[in-house]
Structure formats: structure tokens, C-alpha cells
Amino acid sequence: MFRRWVVISNAGSGSRIEFDSETRAAIATRSRAYARDHLVHLLVLGALAIYPAVYHVLTNGGDATGMVALLPRVETMVAVLYFGLFAMSFDFISGYTGYLSFGHAAFYGTGAYFVVLVANGKVPLLAPETPFVCLLVLAGVLAAVLALGIGAFSFRLTGVYFAMITLGFAQVLYVFMRDWEYLGANPRDGIAVTGLADGFRIGVPGVDSLSVAIGQLAGEPIDLFGSTLGASTVSYYAVGMVVVICYLAMQRIIHSPFGRVMIAIRENEARARAIGYNTFYYKLGTFSISAFFAGVAGGLFAGFRRSVTPENGYYFLVTGDALLASIIGGFGTLAGPLYGRLFDEGLREFLSKSGSGGGLLVFLRDSLGQPAMETALIGGMTVGELVETFLNGHAPLYVGIVFVLFVLYVPNGMVGTVRNRLGGSCAKQLPAWLSDRLTAIVAAIRERVSAVRHRR
Amino acid sequence: MIEQGVLLYTDALASFFTPEALVSVLFDGLAKASLYVMIASGLTLVFGLMGVLNFAHGSLTMFGAYLGGLVLVLIVGGSPTDPVALGGFFLAVVVVFGALGLLGGVLEWGLIRPIYDRPPLYQILLTFGLALILDELARIVVSFYGIQPIASWQAALSTKPAILGRTYDLGPTSLPGLELFQIGFGLLTVGFIWAFLTQTRYGLYVRAGSQDAEMARALGINVRRVFTVIFALGTGLAGLAGLLLAWDQAWGASVPLAAETLLPAFVVVIIGGLGTVRGTVVASVLVGMVDAITTWWFNEAITFTGLPEMFLFLILVIVLALKPQGLYGVSEVGGH
Amino acid sequence: MSLLTVRDIHTYYGESHILEGVSLSVDRGEVVALVGRNGVGKTTTLRSILQLSPPRSGRVTFDGSELTGLDTHAVAQAGIGWIPEDRRIFDQLTVAENLRVALPPSTETADGLSVAYETFPALQEHQDRDGGDLSGGQQQMLAVARGLIGDNELLLIDEPSEGLAPLIVERVGRALARAAESSTILLVEQNLGLALDLADRFYVLDTGKIVDSGSTAGLSADSDRFRRYVSA
Structure with missing residues (x-):
């Protein structure tokens, strides 16, 4: 990135070390673009950074068995x-x-x-x-x-x-x-x-x-x-x-x-x-x-x-x-x-079961209760046995x-599919896509609001 | 210490080059080659025609081992007379080949056929996922019946007839009957595949389709149906390989058998040159012989346990480094 | 009614638009030549008829029934044979096997092969050699023979004379002329002399469109009608 700035300044103003206004503008544009490119990275980093706290809060609430199972x-x-x-x-x-x-x-x-x-x-x-x-x-x-x-x-x-x-x-x-x-x-x-x-x-x-x-x-x-x-x-x-x-x-x-x-x-x-x-x-x-x-x-x-x-x-x-x-x-x-x-x-x-902290098996055992687990199904197999047979490990x-x-x-995988939808890499396209959506939503709300006002 | 080692190795070398050792290693190698041909031939057929390296192949061998063992146990029972045991075995051949072939045909038709227009990588990936599913299903079913899925299931061993349990004198040494049986079965299978490919009209279609699928279609051959038939045949053969292992003390049915047979099958198919039956036969003999020789050395002189298995992969690396397309390889196979 | 009708087909390779609305028809018993420069879509037209490169829109009908959407093998079984440009011999099958692949299952093998061997005696000589070991001319004979014995009503023939010595061009030409007596042919050919000798009618294709057509009667290869579209 740095090399390109220097190239720009060379092209614009010979061998002067100071950047001229054009170059400064270019730098500003580029760094804005850079920040936008990395917005998704920052969002993901942020999500990863708060995960332990989120996990702690969600799994220590009142009725948290579902969350313990899921997260x-x-x-x-x-x-x-x-x-x-x-x-x-x-x-x-x-x-x-x-x-x-x-x-x-x-x-x-x-x-x-x-x-x-x-x-x-x-x-x-x-x-x-x-x-x-x-x-x-x-x-x-x-x-x-x-x-x-x-x-x-x-x-x-x-x-x-x-x-x-x-x-x-x-x-x-x-x-x-x-x-x-x-x-x-x-x-x-x-x-x-x-x-x-x-x-x-x-x-x-x-x-x-x-x-x-x-x-x-x-x-x-x-x-x-x-x-x-x-x-x-x-x-x-x-x-x-x-x-x-x-x-x-x-x-x-x-x-x-x-x-x-x-x-x-x-x-x-x-x-x-x-x-x-x-x-x-x-x-x-x-x-x-x-x-x-x-x-x-x-x-x-x-x-x-x-x-x-x-x-x-x-x-x-x-x-x-x-x-x-x-x-x-x-x-x-x-x-x-x-x-x-x-x-x-x-x-x-x-x-x-390998996730002893939670998992569907533990969740079902806890939430279905003993009578439900002992209900017999086809061939004398109980629900409990069925669950154990198919879920245990x-x-x-x-x-x-x-x-x-x-x-x-989904042959392109999660990121690949999103990328194809957006028509470019997620880091580049997602912010634009989001801001488009946001602008559209804001515009729709404004329209609603003004329509309501007019009716009054 | 070092001198002792040198002495030991020269002693071992001297005893290796005795007629007894050489003959027994030779037959041991041929028996192993037969097993390798059995586990690899179906894979070769499928790859040669369809360009799909089937990762589920080992899982189907494992299915064959359990199913074959089950048929043997149910029909033959413990300590049978020889005719009953052999008759039961050939009945098991029919059952295993039919059941696995049907399963293979259904899998190809339902899962692989819809994605033939994608790059071959996706078909390979699909079989990889299939292998995960099949292995885990086997684990569920086997543990449900109280059988330990990791350890090999030895119940079918007791159905082995006495004539295969004893040894036979041959020149300077004596050979286990089971080895001779495996060699015979391997030869029969190779003969069957050879006859199918070269002597039948359908075999002609298979060979034409594996060289140029598009031209074959333009000549009126329903290449997709040929794919299904070959996939079924390939899985049927995988199942038979599993059945043949049911009487072998060293193998036996277990869930890890899937990966244990898949890797040698890959090695054999790759060094033979992907998709050529002749290459697979030659590669099986090569790998079988090296396996027998390294096993002998491990038993007699070298303490490194993994020696035969390591050589299996070393052969792969060396052959590919010398001949980048395997022994009989051509640059392009399959193609559709 | 025409044996083969191609109506306004559009065919793409990936995103590139190769055929931009090609229409043509071939009547029973006719020999029709499709001429034009390299890369204008002649081969693609044949591949589209065979559904090897299925058109995205437009229709292909053969003997009154729809071919569009069928599998290639079904198109072939309906009675269309293909003698492709690059011969497409099965290298590792013997000459006899190459021919046997093309025979309809009901045909007696010996009868079927004898037709091919009568036309090209050289093939009988080499019947047990691998297709890949033949010379270029022999491979072309084999490709033509493979197309002829297939019991087809219509033959799609792509550049049969390309890269062949004059003597062999003549022999292939004779074989095609004999084939033309009994079957219908759509012929793609750069060699205008050969094409006009064999064909009753012609179409000129240029960048994915038919730009001229008519009867070959009285036309010669250096006619002005071709000079614009077919490079010498």
C-alpha cells in the first residue's frame, strides 16, 4: 500500500517528499476504502472477542439448558x-x-x-x-x-x-x-x-x-x-x-x-x-x-x-x-x-456426548424427563434407547x-455462496450491501412517516 | 552393540536367501497381492470409467466384511464340515455381491449422478461425506447389537473349514491353506473382470466410455447407465474383498477396516496408473511382494513395527516420483 | 417434410455466445453442405444437433420428433451418426472393436464389419491393431467407416478431408459419395471442391448466423458467393 502512495506522489510532483493535495486526497480515499474493506474483519473480530462474555451471560441465566446445549x-x-x-x-x-x-x-x-x-x-x-x-x-x-x-x-x-x-x-x-x-x-x-x-x-x-x-x-x-x-x-x-x-x-x-x-x-x-x-x-x-x-x-x-x-x-x-x-x-x-x-x-x-458441557443428548435427557424416555416405540425400543443409539457419540x-x-x-460453501450473491469478496461487498439495505430501509421508513404526516 | 546388529542382519540375509524362506515369502506375497487386487479392483473400474476416486470404497469393503461374516455365521455355524463351509462361502459371495452391488447402484443413481456436470472434485468430496455416513451407520448398528466396533469381530473365524486351516507341503516349505484359497479367489476375480471387459458387449462399452465418454454417447451408448452398472460392480467387488477377509486372522470385520483397506487400495490404484486394470494387477503383485518381504524382515530382524505399512506408502511415493502417472498411467482418464 | 429441422438455436460455451439463431433443414436423401471460416460455429452446430452442446433456446426436430432436451445417446439411437472433426478414435480399442462399438446391438457383428471392410480393405488388414497405432489417414477411414455402419438415417460429418493426403481424400470422398446414395448427410467441409461435388444444397455460416444458402447446381468453388465468407 505504502509503495503505491509513493508512486502516486512521484507521478504527481517529481521527487518532492511532501505529498501534494491531490495525493493527500488520494491517500484519504484509499484509507477510507481500506477501512471499509476491513469493516467485516472488524465486525468478525468483535464478535469473536465478546464471545466468552456472551457465552458466560447466556449460559448462566435462569433457564439456560437450551443455551448450554446450543452454544x-x-x-x-x-x-x-x-x-x-x-x-x-x-x-x-x-x-x-x-x-x-x-x-x-x-x-x-x-x-x-x-x-x-x-x-x-x-x-x-x-x-x-x-x-x-x-x-x-x-x-x-x-x-x-x-x-x-x-x-x-x-x-x-x-x-x-x-x-x-x-x-x-x-x-x-x-x-x-x-x-x-x-x-x-x-x-x-x-x-x-x-x-x-x-x-x-x-x-x-x-x-x-x-x-x-x-x-x-x-x-x-x-x-x-x-x-x-x-x-x-x-x-x-x-x-x-x-x-x-x-x-x-x-x-x-x-x-x-x-x-x-x-x-x-x-x-x-x-x-x-x-x-x-x-x-x-x-x-x-x-x-x-x-x-x-x-x-x-x-x-x-x-x-x-x-x-x-x-x-x-x-x-x-x-x-x-x-x-x-x-x-x-x-x-x-x-x-x-x-x-x-x-x-x-x-x-x-x-x-x-463428547461435548460434556451440553449437547442435544444431555438436553433431551434433562428436558424430556424419565417417563418420556421410557416410552416404548416400535419393537419395544424406548425413546431413551433410541436417543442413546443415534445420538451418543x-x-x-x-x-x-x-x-x-x-x-x-451449497457447493461454494457458506462464504463462497454469500460472496457470489454479493458479486465480490465479502469484505468488499458486504458493507456496501448492508448500507444499501440500510438506506433502503431508512428511505422506506421516511416515506411511511411522511405518508402518515400527510394523511394527518 | 553395532557389531551385534551387523551380525544379526547378515544372519537374517543368509536365512532370507534360503529356498524355504523365498518360497514362503513368494506365496505370502501372492496371497497378499490377491487381497490387494480384491480391495482395489472395484476402485480401479470406477475411477477408470468415471474419474471418481471413491472414498467410500473402504466403507463398502467393511460392510461386505460384516455382512459376509453374518451370512457365514448364520448359514455355516461353528465347526462345520468342509463342504458346508465352502458352500456357505459361495452363497455368501452371491449375497454380498448382490447386496453391495445394489447399494452401490442406488448410491450412484441417487447421489453422484446429479452432480456429474460439476468438476470431478465434487464427486470425490461426495464419496468422502458418504464414507463418514456409512462408517458411522456401521458403528451405530454394530454397537446396537453389542459388538465392539473398533476391535475386529472374530465370530466368522470359527466358520473357516478345516481344509483351509491346515498347511500344505510345497517343495521346501509348507503353506497355509487359507493363502492358497486367497490366491485362487484373487485369480478368479481378475479372470472374471478380464472376461467381462474384453469378451462382452457391455465390457466394450465400458472401455469405450472410459476412453472418450462423449464419443461413446454419440455412438448411442447410454454412458450414464454404464456408470451405474460399473459403480454397482465396483461396490460389489469391494464387498467381496470384505468377505474374503472374514476368514483371515489378521483382518476381520471392524469399523476401522474401512480406512485400513481404503488406503492400500488407493496406493495400488495410483501406482498402477489410475484406472487401468492391468496396472492394478501388476501394482498388487508389487505391493504384495514388498509387503511380504518387509513382513518377513520385521519378523526376523528389524524391530520397527510399522515397517510393512511404511513401505506401502514409500512405494507410492517412489513410484510417483519416478513415473508421475503410475506404472501404466495415461495423462487423462474418465472424462464426461 | 424435412428429415432434420434446426430452428433458431442459440448455443453458448460458458458465457460466449457461439450460435446466434441458426436455422437450417435437411430433406431425406439430400446432402447438405455447411461451409464457413474456422471458428464461426460449424462444429458447434453439429454438436448442438447431437445435444452434446445443448442449445439454450431454439428447437431441433428429427423425423418429426423433438431432439432438444434428449440425452446424446438417445439422439444417436434415433438414427443420427457423427463423424467428428478430430476423428475421436478409441485409441486403446482395436480397429474391429472400434467398429463394433458403433454397431446397433441387433446387428450380427460379422455382417456389420464386412460392410466397413468392403469400403476400406485397409481396415481389415489392421483389424487387430489398436486404433491409436494407425496413421492419420487410416484413422480417418476408421472414423468414416464407424459412421457408415451405424445404420443411421442421417450422418453429421465434420471436415472429413482435413489434414489428409490427396490420395486418401479421394478415397474418403468416394466412400462418402457411396454413403450419400443411401443416407442423408449434413456435411461440414473446408474443401469447397469436395463439398460442392457431394452436396445438393449449401448453407454459409458466419459468426453464428446463416448468411447465405441455396442450391449447389452450377456453382463452383471460386464463386463470388463464397469468396466473402470462406477464406481460400
């Missing part, structure tokens, strides 16, 4: 954030260049394992006490380097073959990390942080007063303005801050000339090559950047959960979950996968159904 817990929201970041990094390569990175879990798992292994003193040259923020960056760098290696082989391939060779690499790592005895006593069950009692801290490295510890148990509550923020809430804000920074970084890249080449590769790679771009290096660069953020996401995951297993780090279904979130949220929209993950996690928690069934419905009827 995802703050702990769940932390998971939505870090996994959402992973899903966004998946979308960054897959949705924008069209190369389906089906082994993306390799980078997430690497980030997560790296953090836990450093904390357990298993990584040479790195002390367990290394500041977490540095670990996050290193986890990202490690994943990015790994991506350079994998990508150097894989980007000679296209389409399904590309998806499958990346899957192959990820699965090799999965098997390796599952069975490598160096990692811990029983690598199949995963590894947990054992070498470090304190929580991982996010903030300025080494300054305790400017950083906070995250984790469900290892995190620390904070007193702020007379009220106490619980450990989960503190983690939510800390993790959220990292995720937002990463999102903005990816968003900048996509809107840069580099990002335009990424999209050109998706739309017509042969043409991008014909114009003179060495697409191989662009793809490799994109892959490596996306792996960096996947590694950071994995690091956040391990930092919050303080453990990781081969199944929730490296397995191909981890990538599958990112794909799910991307499709539901909107493929090639960057922010979409975060909302997709929110939808996915929200649904899972709502429908399955079977969220993937419903997630699968919703996913299939999305593929069939």
Missing part, C-alpha cells in the same frame, strides 16, 4: 481457532492454487510433535524452556522446510496424482511417528508433555507480565478490571491473537502480486507459464508458506492440549477434517474454513450428512 464451550472455541488456522492454511494452497494438498496433516503433526518433543527435551540444541512463541515460529519453519522437500518431488505431478503423493508422504510420516520408540514409552498412544510443568506462554518471550500461559489445566486465570477470566478464556484470547495475525498475513499474501499468480495457476496454469511465471517456484513457495501456518496451527494445538497422538496429528483424516471445514465454509475463501470448522465443531458438540453421521448436503446444494 459451543469456550474450550471448544479454542479448538475451533487453532484447527481453523490449519484449515485456512489447507485452503491457502488447495483452494487458491487448485493443488489439493491431501497430506497437509504432515505439517500440522510436525508442528504439534515438535512442540511436545522440545518440551520433553527430546530435540537436540533446544532447551525445554525455550519460549513458546519461538517454538511456534520454529515449528512453522520446520514445517515449511519439510514442505520444500515434499513439494520438490510432488509439484512435478498434477491433479489426483499430486493429492496422492502428498498423502503418501504424510502417511509415511504417520507410520514413522506412530512406531518410533525414541519419541516416548508408547508412541502409538501419542506423546504428552512430561518435562515441563508450566503452561506454554503466548506473548513477549521471557517477560511474564506481557505473556499468558495457555491450556485447560496449565493455563492461568487472569484478573482483569475486577473480574476473573478463566484459563480457557485466557487461552481463547491468546490463541485467537496468533490465529488472527496468521490470517492477516495469509490474507495480505493472497492480495499481493504473488497471490494473483497463485490464482492464475488455479485458473489456467499453462497460461500463467506462458506469460513467463515459473509456476513451479510459485507453487513451491505457496506450499511452503501454507505449511508454515499449518505448523504454527499444530504448535498451538499441542501447546493448548499438551499432548498429541499420531491419529490427531498426522493421520490422513486430520486433512480430511480440514477439507470438510473448507468445503462447508467455502473453498478458496481463506476465512471460510474457520467458519466451516466452527460449524463442524459446533455441530459435533451439539450432537454428541455419533456426530460424524450428522456431520457427514450435512457435508453431503453442502456438496449437493
Whole structure:
């Protein structure tokens, strides 16, 4: 952005450093446009920022069972954030260049394992006490380097073959990390942080007063303005801050000339090559950047959960979950996968027992009461048994159904569909759309009012 | 320590190159190759014709394993005579193939057909969602009947006839009867698919449609119906693979079987070159042999548990790095 | 009544408007040539008739029944054959198999193939080779033969002489002339000499519209009527 202003001033007034009035006007217009572009970002940030408070208020009211059932817990929201970041990094390569990175879990798992292994003193040259923020960056760098290696082989391939060779690499790592005895006593069950009692801290490295510890148990509550923020809430804000920074970084890249080449590769790679771009290096660069953020996401995951297993780090279904979130949220929209993950996690928690804070099952048990639950239905099966059979821990069934419905009827996902309706990216079009609506409503009201006045 | 290791490996190397070891590894490899052909052939047919990489394929194998096991348990019962067990098995072949084929046909007709005009990615995504649904349905049903969905369901093992339970002397070594049975079943299946594709009119339509669906349509072939038939055939074959696993101690029906068979099936189909039956057969033998060899080494010398599985994916990576379209691949398949 | 009637069809590829209201008709037993420069929509017209690129509006009727909205295979089964521009041989099927695909299921295979082999003896020689291994001229013969044996009332033939050696053009031309005796043909052809030899009538297509039509009687390839629309 800055460079463009300078260019404008050069064009307008030679080499003078002061901006002339024309340029100042241009700057003003541009910054207004910039603010408008980011209005939606601010709204979303605001909504995310007040969520813990909203959750607290709504679930502590008089009759709050419904709300407890419906709203995802703050702990769940932390998971939505870090996994959402992973899903966004998946979308960054897959949705924008069209190369389906089906082994993306390799980078997430690497980030997560790296953090836990450093904390357990298993990584040479790195002390367990290394500041977490540095670990996050290193986890990202490690994943990015790994991506350079994998990508150097894989980007000679296209389409399904590309998806499958990346899957192959990820699965090799999965098997390796599952069975490598160096990692811990029983690598199949995963590894947990054992070498470090304190929580991982996010903030300025080494300054305790400017950083906070995250984790469900290892995190620390904070007193702020007379009220106490619980450990989960503190983690939510800390993790959220990292995720937002990463999102903005990816968003900048996509809107840069580099990002335009990424999209050109998706739309017509042969043409991008014909114009003179060495697409191989662009793809490799994109892959490596996306792996960096996947590694950071994995690091956040391990930092919050303080453990990781081969199944929730490296397995191909981890990538599958990112794909799910991307499709539901909107493929090639960057922010979409975060909302997709929110939808996915929200649904899972709502429908399955795993969200012990609430969920439909608990809600039905509480609100239907014993007699209703014991009512016999067809074949002597009671309502209770039916509910237990179909709702107890079977969220993937419903997630699968919703996913299939999305593929069939909402193929562009949530953000993509809104975007198509508005005819441009949400951040750009939504404010205009809203203000149009608002103006229309205001005009209608005025008309009403004046009509009423006239009649009098 | 190091010297001991070197000694151990040279010892293992010496015993690997004995006739007994080589013959048993060879047959072990062929038996595994048969299993790989079974789990991958349906996937290959569907991909070759329709360009759809079916993520629900493993789930259908898992359905086949449960259904086949159920049929065996119901019909054959425990400790049967050999003819009863084998007769029951072939009845199960008919039941599983029919039921799964019907299910596959319905799924294709109801869910995949409406979105053929979209890019192939959406059809692949749809089968991915389908896999989630099918796996979870299996979990619900199986747990409803009090069976642990994660662990393999061993009830069908007791229906294995005695002639497959014993070993047979063959030259320098002896071979388990089940392995020979698996090899025979795999050969039969490959023969059946080959005959269908090359000797029947419908097979001709399938091959024409998989090379150039548009031209095939312009010659009067109802390619969409061919799709449905091939999808049904593919899921039927997936089901048969599950049935064949029902007597194998190492596998058995379980919900995770879906993912456990899906990934090897992908590997075999991809390194064979997507969609060619010949490639799939060759790839199955390659993967089966490497699996048998690495399993032998794991049993004899190397303590790394994941060795065979890791090699499965290493072969995928190496073959694709050397031949970006698999062994017999062409740059474009399917197309509609 | 015309065997084939195309009335005011509009066809798009994505957002680009290719056919802007094409109308034409072909009577039973006729050979009609559709001529025009590259890229004016000749091939698209054939594809629209076959419903491979279904028109967004307008109608196509064949032998009195509506084709618009049908699946391509149903159009083909109604008796329309297609000999496409780029031959579209099934590379991995043998020559004999390529022909067998085109035979209606009721036909005896041997009889059906013998018709093709009589017309193009070279095909019989190579009947067990893969289609992809044939030379360009042999592939064109195979494509023409595949169209001829399909028991079709109407043949849509796209650029049969394109890129062929003169000797083979002549042989293909003879085969088409023989086919013209027994079936109706809509022929897209750049080679005006060949087109006028075969055709009874012609239509000239220019940027998605029919701009001229008439009888070929007495017209030669260098006629002024063509010079404007068909580049030499």
C-alpha cells in the first residue's frame, strides 16, 4: 500500500517528499476504502472477542439448558481457532492454487510433535524452556522446510496424482511417528508433555507480565478490571491473537502480486507459464508458506492440549477434517474454513456426548424427563434407547450428512455462496450491501412517516 | 552393540536367501497381492470409467466384511464340515455381491449422478461425506447389537473349514491353506473382470466410455447407465474383498477396516496408473511382494513395527516420483 | 417434410455466445453442405444437433420428433451418426472393436464389419491393431467407416478431408459419395471442391448466423458467393 502512495506522489510532483493535495486526497480515499474493506474483519473480530462474555451471560441465566446445549464451550472455541488456522492454511494452497494438498496433516503433526518433543527435551540444541512463541515460529519453519522437500518431488505431478503423493508422504510420516520408540514409552498412544510443568506462554518471550500461559489445566486465570477470566478464556484470547495475525498475513499474501499468480495457476496454469511465471517456484513457495501456518496451527494445538497422538496429528483424516471445514465454509475463501470448522465443531458438540458441557443428548435427557424416555416405540425400543443409539457419540453421521448436503446444494460453501450473491469478496461487498439495505430501509421508513404526516 | 546388529542382519540375509524362506515369502506375497487386487479392483473400474476416486470404497469393503461374516455365521455355524463351509462361502459371495452391488447402484443413481456436470472434485468430496455416513451407520448398528466396533469381530473365524486351516507341503516349505484359497479367489476375480471387459458387449462399452465418454454417447451408448452398472460392480467387488477377509486372522470385520483397506487400495490404484486394470494387477503383485518381504524382515530382524505399512506408502511415493502417472498411467482418464 | 429441422438455436460455451439463431433443414436423401471460416460455429452446430452442446433456446426436430432436451445417446439411437472433426478414435480399442462399438446391438457383428471392410480393405488388414497405432489417414477411414455402419438415417460429418493426403481424400470422398446414395448427410467441409461435388444444397455460416444458402447446381468453388465468407 505504502509503495503505491509513493508512486502516486512521484507521478504527481517529481521527487518532492511532501505529498501534494491531490495525493493527500488520494491517500484519504484509499484509507477510507481500506477501512471499509476491513469493516467485516472488524465486525468478525468483535464478535469473536465478546464471545466468552456472551457465552458466560447466556449460559448462566435462569433457564439456560437450551443455551448450554446450543452454544459451543469456550474450550471448544479454542479448538475451533487453532484447527481453523490449519484449515485456512489447507485452503491457502488447495483452494487458491487448485493443488489439493491431501497430506497437509504432515505439517500440522510436525508442528504439534515438535512442540511436545522440545518440551520433553527430546530435540537436540533446544532447551525445554525455550519460549513458546519461538517454538511456534520454529515449528512453522520446520514445517515449511519439510514442505520444500515434499513439494520438490510432488509439484512435478498434477491433479489426483499430486493429492496422492502428498498423502503418501504424510502417511509415511504417520507410520514413522506412530512406531518410533525414541519419541516416548508408547508412541502409538501419542506423546504428552512430561518435562515441563508450566503452561506454554503466548506473548513477549521471557517477560511474564506481557505473556499468558495457555491450556485447560496449565493455563492461568487472569484478573482483569475486577473480574476473573478463566484459563480457557485466557487461552481463547491468546490463541485467537496468533490465529488472527496468521490470517492477516495469509490474507495480505493472497492480495499481493504473488497471490494473483497463485490464482492464475488455479485458473489456467499453462497460461500463467506462458506469460513467463515459473509456476513451479510459485507453487513451491505457496506450499511452503501454507505449511508454515499449518505448523504454527499444530504448535498451538499441542501447546493448548499438551499432548498429541499420531491419529490427531498426522493421520490422513486430520486433512480430511480440514477439507470438510473448507468445503462447508467455502473453498478458496481463506476465512471460510474457520467458519466451516466452527460449524463442524459446533455441530459435533451439539450432537454428541463428547461435548460434556451440553449437547442435544444431555438436553433431551434433562428436558424430556424419565417417563418420556421410557416410552416404548416400535419393537419395544424406548425413546431413551433410541436417543442413546443415534445420538451418543455419533456426530460424524450428522456431520457427514450435512457435508453431503453442502456438496449437493451449497457447493461454494457458506462464504463462497454469500460472496457470489454479493458479486465480490465479502469484505468488499458486504458493507456496501448492508448500507444499501440500510438506506433502503431508512428511505422506506421516511416515506411511511411522511405518508402518515400527510394523511394527518 | 553395532557389531551385534551387523551380525544379526547378515544372519537374517543368509536365512532370507534360503529356498524355504523365498518360497514362503513368494506365496505370502501372492496371497497378499490377491487381497490387494480384491480391495482395489472395484476402485480401479470406477475411477477408470468415471474419474471418481471413491472414498467410500473402504466403507463398502467393511460392510461386505460384516455382512459376509453374518451370512457365514448364520448359514455355516461353528465347526462345520468342509463342504458346508465352502458352500456357505459361495452363497455368501452371491449375497454380498448382490447386496453391495445394489447399494452401490442406488448410491450412484441417487447421489453422484446429479452432480456429474460439476468438476470431478465434487464427486470425490461426495464419496468422502458418504464414507463418514456409512462408517458411522456401521458403528451405530454394530454397537446396537453389542459388538465392539473398533476391535475386529472374530465370530466368522470359527466358520473357516478345516481344509483351509491346515498347511500344505510345497517343495521346501509348507503353506497355509487359507493363502492358497486367497490366491485362487484373487485369480478368479481378475479372470472374471478380464472376461467381462474384453469378451462382452457391455465390457466394450465400458472401455469405450472410459476412453472418450462423449464419443461413446454419440455412438448411442447410454454412458450414464454404464456408470451405474460399473459403480454397482465396483461396490460389489469391494464387498467381496470384505468377505474374503472374514476368514483371515489378521483382518476381520471392524469399523476401522474401512480406512485400513481404503488406503492400500488407493496406493495400488495410483501406482498402477489410475484406472487401468492391468496396472492394478501388476501394482498388487508389487505391493504384495514388498509387503511380504518387509513382513518377513520385521519378523526376523528389524524391530520397527510399522515397517510393512511404511513401505506401502514409500512405494507410492517412489513410484510417483519416478513415473508421475503410475506404472501404466495415461495423462487423462474418465472424462464426461 | 424435412428429415432434420434446426430452428433458431442459440448455443453458448460458458458465457460466449457461439450460435446466434441458426436455422437450417435437411430433406431425406439430400446432402447438405455447411461451409464457413474456422471458428464461426460449424462444429458447434453439429454438436448442438447431437445435444452434446445443448442449445439454450431454439428447437431441433428429427423425423418429426423433438431432439432438444434428449440425452446424446438417445439422439444417436434415433438414427443420427457423427463423424467428428478430430476423428475421436478409441485409441486403446482395436480397429474391429472400434467398429463394433458403433454397431446397433441387433446387428450380427460379422455382417456389420464386412460392410466397413468392403469400403476400406485397409481396415481389415489392421483389424487387430489398436486404433491409436494407425496413421492419420487410416484413422480417418476408421472414423468414416464407424459412421457408415451405424445404420443411421442421417450422418453429421465434420471436415472429413482435413489434414489428409490427396490420395486418401479421394478415397474418403468416394466412400462418402457411396454413403450419400443411401443416407442423408449434413456435411461440414473446408474443401469447397469436395463439398460442392457431394452436396445438393449449401448453407454459409458466419459468426453464428446463416448468411447465405441455396442450391449447389452450377456453382463452383471460386464463386463470388463464397469468396466473402470462406477464406481460400
